[in-house]
Amino acid sequence: MEWDTQISHVxxxxxxxxxxxxxxxxxxxEKIKETAYTALVRPHVEYASVVWDPYTKTHTNKLEKIQRNAARFLKNNHERTPGTVTKLLSDLDWQSLQHRRQVARLALLYKINNNLVDIPSDRYLTPATRQGLRHRNNYSFQIPFGRLNIHKNFNxxxxxxxxxPESITSSPSTETFKTHCTNYI
Known part of the structure:
Protein backbone atom coordinates (compact mmCIF):
# COMPACT_ATOMS: atom_id res chain seq x y z
CA MET A 1 0.00 0.00 0.00
CA GLU A 2 1.57 3.27 -1.14
CA TRP A 3 0.50 6.83 -0.40
CA ASP A 4 1.50 8.43 -3.73
CA THR A 5 -2.11 8.96 -4.81
CA GLN A 6 -3.08 10.51 -1.47
CA ILE A 7 -0.09 12.89 -1.41
CA SER A 8 -0.70 13.91 -5.03
CA HIS A 9 -4.39 14.52 -4.37
CA VAL A 10 -3.70 16.58 -1.23
CA GLU A 30 -0.53 39.93 5.36
CA LYS A 31 -2.89 39.19 8.23
CA ILE A 32 -5.79 38.43 5.88
CA LYS A 33 -3.56 36.30 3.65
CA GLU A 34 -2.26 34.37 6.66
CA THR A 35 -5.77 33.83 8.00
CA ALA A 36 -6.90 32.60 4.60
CA TYR A 37 -3.92 30.22 4.36
CA THR A 38 -4.50 28.71 7.80
CA ALA A 39 -8.25 28.43 7.22
CA LEU A 40 -8.37 27.30 3.59
CA VAL A 41 -5.09 25.65 2.59
CA ARG A 42 -3.51 24.13 5.70
CA PRO A 43 -6.56 21.97 6.54
CA HIS A 44 -6.13 20.19 3.19
CA VAL A 45 -2.55 19.18 3.97
CA GLU A 46 -3.29 18.23 7.58
CA TYR A 47 -6.64 16.45 7.39
CA ALA A 48 -6.23 12.88 8.75
CA SER A 49 -2.47 13.26 8.40
CA VAL A 50 -1.84 11.00 11.41
CA VAL A 51 -2.81 8.14 9.10
CA TRP A 52 -1.03 9.10 5.87
CA ASP A 53 1.89 11.17 7.19
CA PRO A 54 4.64 10.60 4.62
CA TYR A 55 7.88 8.97 5.65
CA THR A 56 9.76 9.54 2.38
CA LYS A 57 11.68 12.72 1.69
CA THR A 58 10.03 13.13 -1.72
CA HIS A 59 6.52 13.16 -0.27
CA THR A 60 7.53 15.39 2.64
CA ASN A 61 9.12 17.92 0.28
CA LYS A 62 6.01 17.89 -1.92
CA LEU A 63 3.88 18.89 1.06
CA GLU A 64 6.36 21.43 2.43
CA LYS A 65 6.41 23.11 -0.99
CA ILE A 66 2.79 24.16 -0.42
CA GLN A 67 3.70 26.05 2.74
CA ARG A 68 6.81 27.54 1.15
CA ASN A 69 4.72 28.86 -1.77
CA ALA A 70 2.22 30.27 0.70
CA ALA A 71 5.01 32.09 2.57
CA ARG A 72 6.23 33.65 -0.70
CA PHE A 73 2.69 34.79 -1.53
CA LEU A 74 2.03 36.09 1.98
CA LYS A 75 5.20 38.18 2.10
CA ASN A 76 5.00 39.03 -1.63
CA ASN A 77 8.61 37.93 -1.97
CA HIS A 78 9.36 35.78 -4.98
CA GLU A 79 13.17 35.99 -4.95
CA ARG A 80 14.98 32.80 -5.89
CA THR A 81 18.14 33.31 -3.82
CA PRO A 82 19.06 30.51 -1.38
CA GLY A 83 17.67 30.93 2.12
CA THR A 84 14.92 33.37 1.15
CA VAL A 85 11.98 31.09 1.92
CA THR A 86 13.62 29.75 5.09
CA LYS A 87 13.90 33.32 6.34
CA LEU A 88 10.30 34.04 5.36
CA LEU A 89 9.09 30.98 7.30
CA SER A 90 11.18 32.06 10.27
CA ASP A 91 9.76 35.59 10.14
CA LEU A 92 6.23 34.18 10.00
CA ASP A 93 7.05 31.84 12.91
CA TRP A 94 5.47 28.90 11.07
CA GLN A 95 6.47 25.40 12.11
CA SER A 96 7.13 22.99 9.29
CA LEU A 97 4.17 20.89 8.26
CA GLN A 98 6.26 17.81 9.04
CA HIS A 99 6.71 19.01 12.64
CA ARG A 100 2.99 19.74 12.96
CA ARG A 101 2.14 16.23 11.69
CA GLN A 102 4.63 14.66 14.09
CA VAL A 103 3.04 16.44 17.06
CA ALA A 104 -0.42 15.36 15.81
CA ARG A 105 0.70 11.71 15.58
CA LEU A 106 2.17 11.81 19.08
CA ALA A 107 -0.96 13.53 20.42
CA LEU A 108 -3.10 10.73 19.01
CA LEU A 109 -0.87 8.16 20.71
CA TYR A 110 -1.25 10.15 23.96
CA LYS A 111 -5.04 10.04 23.55
CA ILE A 112 -4.99 6.29 22.85
CA ASN A 113 -2.77 5.66 25.88
CA ASN A 114 -5.05 7.72 28.13
CA ASN A 115 -8.30 6.28 26.72
CA LEU A 116 -9.44 9.65 25.38
CA VAL A 117 -10.45 8.15 22.02
CA ASP A 118 -12.40 5.02 21.21
CA ILE A 119 -9.34 3.00 20.21
CA PRO A 120 -8.52 0.19 22.65
CA SER A 121 -4.99 0.81 23.92
CA ASP A 122 -4.52 -2.78 25.07
CA ARG A 123 -5.12 -3.99 21.52
CA TYR A 124 -2.50 -1.78 19.85
CA LEU A 125 -0.04 -0.80 22.57
CA THR A 126 2.10 -3.26 24.50
CA PRO A 127 4.12 -1.78 27.37
CA ALA A 128 7.88 -2.21 27.02
CA THR A 129 9.11 -5.12 29.11
CA ARG A 130 12.52 -3.65 29.84
CA GLN A 131 13.92 -0.19 30.10
CA GLY A 132 16.98 0.57 28.02
CA LEU A 133 18.77 3.44 26.36
CA ARG A 134 15.94 3.84 23.84
CA HIS A 135 13.30 4.36 26.50
CA ARG A 136 13.28 7.57 28.51
CA ASN A 137 9.94 7.11 30.21
CA ASN A 138 7.87 4.56 32.10
CA TYR A 139 5.17 4.78 29.43
CA SER A 140 7.30 3.22 26.69
CA PHE A 141 5.81 0.69 24.30
CA GLN A 142 7.13 -2.24 22.30
CA ILE A 143 7.39 -1.59 18.59
CA PRO A 144 5.20 -4.12 16.78
CA PHE A 145 6.59 -6.12 13.89
CA GLY A 146 5.35 -5.03 10.50
CA ARG A 147 6.76 -5.06 7.01
CA LEU A 148 4.01 -3.21 5.21
CA ASN A 149 4.09 0.52 4.55
CA ILE A 150 0.84 0.87 6.46
CA HIS A 151 2.70 -0.01 9.69
CA LYS A 152 5.51 2.50 9.21
CA ASN A 153 3.65 5.52 10.64
CA PHE A 154 2.51 3.65 13.73
CA ASN A 155 5.95 2.15 14.37
CA PRO A 165 10.92 12.31 28.57
CA GLU A 166 8.45 11.09 31.18
CA SER A 167 7.55 14.67 32.09
CA ILE A 168 5.93 14.97 28.64
CA THR A 169 4.32 11.52 28.34
CA SER A 170 2.69 11.90 31.76
CA SER A 171 1.15 15.30 30.97
CA PRO A 172 -2.22 15.91 32.65
CA SER A 173 -4.06 16.97 29.48
CA THR A 174 -3.82 16.75 25.72
CA GLU A 175 -3.21 20.49 25.33
CA THR A 176 -0.37 20.38 27.88
CA PHE A 177 1.08 17.38 26.06
CA LYS A 178 0.94 19.17 22.69
CA THR A 179 2.57 22.31 24.12
CA HIS A 180 5.40 20.38 25.80
CA CYS A 181 5.84 18.16 22.77
CA THR A 182 5.99 21.12 20.36
CA ASN A 183 8.64 22.80 22.49
CA TYR A 184 10.65 19.59 22.98
CA ILE A 185 10.81 18.36 19.39
Missing amino acids: TSKASRVLGLMRRNLYNCS RTIKEWNTL
Whole structure:
Protein backbone atom coordinates (compact mmCIF):
# COMPACT_ATOMS: atom_id res chain seq x y z
CA MET A 1 0.00 0.00 0.00
CA GLU A 2 1.57 3.27 -1.14
CA TRP A 3 0.50 6.83 -0.40
CA ASP A 4 1.50 8.43 -3.73
CA THR A 5 -2.11 8.96 -4.81
CA GLN A 6 -3.08 10.51 -1.47
CA ILE A 7 -0.09 12.89 -1.41
CA SER A 8 -0.70 13.91 -5.03
CA HIS A 9 -4.39 14.52 -4.37
CA VAL A 10 -3.70 16.58 -1.23
CA THR A 11 -0.98 18.72 -2.81
CA SER A 12 -3.02 19.27 -5.97
CA LYS A 13 -6.07 20.43 -4.03
CA ALA A 14 -4.03 22.66 -1.71
CA SER A 15 -2.22 24.20 -4.71
CA ARG A 16 -5.52 24.97 -6.40
CA VAL A 17 -6.85 26.71 -3.28
CA LEU A 18 -3.58 28.63 -2.92
CA GLY A 19 -3.88 29.71 -6.57
CA LEU A 20 -7.41 30.94 -5.88
CA MET A 21 -6.07 32.95 -2.95
CA ARG A 22 -3.30 34.45 -5.11
CA ARG A 23 -5.82 35.61 -7.69
CA ASN A 24 -8.33 37.05 -5.23
CA LEU A 25 -6.30 38.24 -2.24
CA TYR A 26 -3.28 39.75 -3.98
CA ASN A 27 -3.80 43.28 -2.60
CA CYS A 28 -4.90 42.22 0.90
CA SER A 29 -2.88 42.64 4.07
CA GLU A 30 -0.53 39.93 5.36
CA LYS A 31 -2.89 39.19 8.23
CA ILE A 32 -5.79 38.43 5.88
CA LYS A 33 -3.56 36.30 3.65
CA GLU A 34 -2.26 34.37 6.66
CA THR A 35 -5.77 33.83 8.00
CA ALA A 36 -6.90 32.60 4.60
CA TYR A 37 -3.92 30.22 4.36
CA THR A 38 -4.50 28.71 7.80
CA ALA A 39 -8.25 28.43 7.22
CA LEU A 40 -8.37 27.30 3.59
CA VAL A 41 -5.09 25.65 2.59
CA ARG A 42 -3.51 24.13 5.70
CA PRO A 43 -6.56 21.97 6.54
CA HIS A 44 -6.13 20.19 3.19
CA VAL A 45 -2.55 19.18 3.97
CA GLU A 46 -3.29 18.23 7.58
CA TYR A 47 -6.64 16.45 7.39
CA ALA A 48 -6.23 12.88 8.75
CA SER A 49 -2.47 13.26 8.40
CA VAL A 50 -1.84 11.00 11.41
CA VAL A 51 -2.81 8.14 9.10
CA TRP A 52 -1.03 9.10 5.87
CA ASP A 53 1.89 11.17 7.19
CA PRO A 54 4.64 10.60 4.62
CA TYR A 55 7.88 8.97 5.65
CA THR A 56 9.76 9.54 2.38
CA LYS A 57 11.68 12.72 1.69
CA THR A 58 10.03 13.13 -1.72
CA HIS A 59 6.52 13.16 -0.27
CA THR A 60 7.53 15.39 2.64
CA ASN A 61 9.12 17.92 0.28
CA LYS A 62 6.01 17.89 -1.92
CA LEU A 63 3.88 18.89 1.06
CA GLU A 64 6.36 21.43 2.43
CA LYS A 65 6.41 23.11 -0.99
CA ILE A 66 2.79 24.16 -0.42
CA GLN A 67 3.70 26.05 2.74
CA ARG A 68 6.81 27.54 1.15
CA ASN A 69 4.72 28.86 -1.77
CA ALA A 70 2.22 30.27 0.70
CA ALA A 71 5.01 32.09 2.57
CA ARG A 72 6.23 33.65 -0.70
CA PHE A 73 2.69 34.79 -1.53
CA LEU A 74 2.03 36.09 1.98
CA LYS A 75 5.20 38.18 2.10
CA ASN A 76 5.00 39.03 -1.63
CA ASN A 77 8.61 37.93 -1.97
CA HIS A 78 9.36 35.78 -4.98
CA GLU A 79 13.17 35.99 -4.95
CA ARG A 80 14.98 32.80 -5.89
CA THR A 81 18.14 33.31 -3.82
CA PRO A 82 19.06 30.51 -1.38
CA GLY A 83 17.67 30.93 2.12
CA THR A 84 14.92 33.37 1.15
CA VAL A 85 11.98 31.09 1.92
CA THR A 86 13.62 29.75 5.09
CA LYS A 87 13.90 33.32 6.34
CA LEU A 88 10.30 34.04 5.36
CA LEU A 89 9.09 30.98 7.30
CA SER A 90 11.18 32.06 10.27
CA ASP A 91 9.76 35.59 10.14
CA LEU A 92 6.23 34.18 10.00
CA ASP A 93 7.05 31.84 12.91
CA TRP A 94 5.47 28.90 11.07
CA GLN A 95 6.47 25.40 12.11
CA SER A 96 7.13 22.99 9.29
CA LEU A 97 4.17 20.89 8.26
CA GLN A 98 6.26 17.81 9.04
CA HIS A 99 6.71 19.01 12.64
CA ARG A 100 2.99 19.74 12.96
CA ARG A 101 2.14 16.23 11.69
CA GLN A 102 4.63 14.66 14.09
CA VAL A 103 3.04 16.44 17.06
CA ALA A 104 -0.42 15.36 15.81
CA ARG A 105 0.70 11.71 15.58
CA LEU A 106 2.17 11.81 19.08
CA ALA A 107 -0.96 13.53 20.42
CA LEU A 108 -3.10 10.73 19.01
CA LEU A 109 -0.87 8.16 20.71
CA TYR A 110 -1.25 10.15 23.96
CA LYS A 111 -5.04 10.04 23.55
CA ILE A 112 -4.99 6.29 22.85
CA ASN A 113 -2.77 5.66 25.88
CA ASN A 114 -5.05 7.72 28.13
CA ASN A 115 -8.30 6.28 26.72
CA LEU A 116 -9.44 9.65 25.38
CA VAL A 117 -10.45 8.15 22.02
CA ASP A 118 -12.40 5.02 21.21
CA ILE A 119 -9.34 3.00 20.21
CA PRO A 120 -8.52 0.19 22.65
CA SER A 121 -4.99 0.81 23.92
CA ASP A 122 -4.52 -2.78 25.07
CA ARG A 123 -5.12 -3.99 21.52
CA TYR A 124 -2.50 -1.78 19.85
CA LEU A 125 -0.04 -0.80 22.57
CA THR A 126 2.10 -3.26 24.50
CA PRO A 127 4.12 -1.78 27.37
CA ALA A 128 7.88 -2.21 27.02
CA THR A 129 9.11 -5.12 29.11
CA ARG A 130 12.52 -3.65 29.84
CA GLN A 131 13.92 -0.19 30.10
CA GLY A 132 16.98 0.57 28.02
CA LEU A 133 18.77 3.44 26.36
CA ARG A 134 15.94 3.84 23.84
CA HIS A 135 13.30 4.36 26.50
CA ARG A 136 13.28 7.57 28.51
CA ASN A 137 9.94 7.11 30.21
CA ASN A 138 7.87 4.56 32.10
CA TYR A 139 5.17 4.78 29.43
CA SER A 140 7.30 3.22 26.69
CA PHE A 141 5.81 0.69 24.30
CA GLN A 142 7.13 -2.24 22.30
CA ILE A 143 7.39 -1.59 18.59
CA PRO A 144 5.20 -4.12 16.78
CA PHE A 145 6.59 -6.12 13.89
CA GLY A 146 5.35 -5.03 10.50
CA ARG A 147 6.76 -5.06 7.01
CA LEU A 148 4.01 -3.21 5.21
CA ASN A 149 4.09 0.52 4.55
CA ILE A 150 0.84 0.87 6.46
CA HIS A 151 2.70 -0.01 9.69
CA LYS A 152 5.51 2.50 9.21
CA ASN A 153 3.65 5.52 10.64
CA PHE A 154 2.51 3.65 13.73
CA ASN A 155 5.95 2.15 14.37
CA ARG A 156 7.66 5.50 13.78
CA THR A 157 5.27 7.17 16.21
CA ILE A 158 6.00 4.61 18.92
CA LYS A 159 9.77 5.07 18.42
CA GLU A 160 9.37 8.84 18.79
CA TRP A 161 7.09 8.38 21.82
CA ASN A 162 9.68 6.16 23.52
CA THR A 163 12.31 8.92 23.23
CA LEU A 164 10.12 11.54 24.93
CA PRO A 165 10.92 12.31 28.57
CA GLU A 166 8.45 11.09 31.18
CA SER A 167 7.55 14.67 32.09
CA ILE A 168 5.93 14.97 28.64
CA THR A 169 4.32 11.52 28.34
CA SER A 170 2.69 11.90 31.76
CA SER A 171 1.15 15.30 30.97
CA PRO A 172 -2.22 15.91 32.65
CA SER A 173 -4.06 16.97 29.48
CA THR A 174 -3.82 16.75 25.72
CA GLU A 175 -3.21 20.49 25.33
CA THR A 176 -0.37 20.38 27.88
CA PHE A 177 1.08 17.38 26.06
CA LYS A 178 0.94 19.17 22.69
CA THR A 179 2.57 22.31 24.12
CA HIS A 180 5.40 20.38 25.80
CA CYS A 181 5.84 18.16 22.77
CA THR A 182 5.99 21.12 20.36
CA ASN A 183 8.64 22.80 22.49
CA TYR A 184 10.65 19.59 22.98
CA ILE A 185 10.81 18.36 19.39
